[in-house]
Amino acid sequence: MSKQPIIIEVSNLLKAKVSYGPGGVDAKKLEETEAMIRGLQSEYVVWVLDDLKKLQVSLEAALMAGTDDRAAPVRQIFETAHDMKGQGGSFDYGLMTQVSAQLCSFIDSRTIYSDQDMEVIRLHVDALRLVIAQKMVGDGGGGGKGLLRGLQAVISKIGS
Numbered sequence: 696m697s698k699q700p701i702i703i704e705v706s707n708l709l710k711a712k713v714s715y716g717p718g719g720v721d722a723k724k725l726e727e728t729e730a731m732i733r734g735l736q737s738e739y740v741v742w743v744l745d746d747l748k749k750l751q752v753s754l755e756a757a758l759m760a761g762t763d764d765r766a767a768p769v770r771q772i773f774e775t776a777h778d779m780k781g782q783g784g785s786f787d788y789g790l791m792t793q794v795s796a797q798l799c800s801f802i803d804s805r806t807i808y809s810d811q812d813m814e815v816i817r818l819h820v821d822a823l824r825l826v827i828a829q830k831m832v833g834d835g836g837g838g839g840k841g842l843l844r845g846l847q848a849v850i851s852k853i854g855s
Contacts, residue, residue, distance in 0.1 A: 732785060739786035743827055749775045750820045758813055765808040772816060773802045779823065790835040793843060794822050801850055811853050818849060 750772055757768035776795040783791030798819040805812055822842055825831070831839050 733787070736786045739782065739788065740827060740830075743779065743782070743788075743791070746775050746779050747820075747824055747827065750823065754813075754817060754820050757808065757816070762807060762809060765813070766806075769802055769808050769816070772820070773799055776802075776819075776823075787832045788826065789833055790826050790831050790839040790842070791823060793834070793839075794819055794826065794846065797843070797846060797850075798823075815846075815849055815853065819846060822846060 753768045753771040753775065757765045757772065760768060776798045780792050780795035780799060783789060783793075783795060798816065801812075801815060801819070802808075808816070825842070826835060826839070829835075829838070831842075834840065835842065
């Protein structure tokens, strides 16, 4: 004797709460907010320079440390890159998000960081600096695609 399965229908409470129109998302306010974020794009470039400095300081500390002592500074690189990953797309620097995400994934794939691994990390930090210096907004166009392919090729060469 088999029991019939019980199907429980779950309502999407969030979807029910968020709607356009009266009592829902105000399209005008949303548009104003998006315009404000676009207006902050030039400020983002200033903010991200501070993050790039943090990356450089942590990178130098990791390079000076022995292989067994690199975990802490590399963790700082990860945390800064993770923050940058979240910010890039908000300010139309999608390539910053992509390079930062790839850097975070690479760091996460290891527990010990060899000299070769540090070279990959350095290349990603340099790439992030290049994206800002060249104002490579969006996906960076052909140059951005080439940059990502190059970084991915380096990772593939040493083994992800």
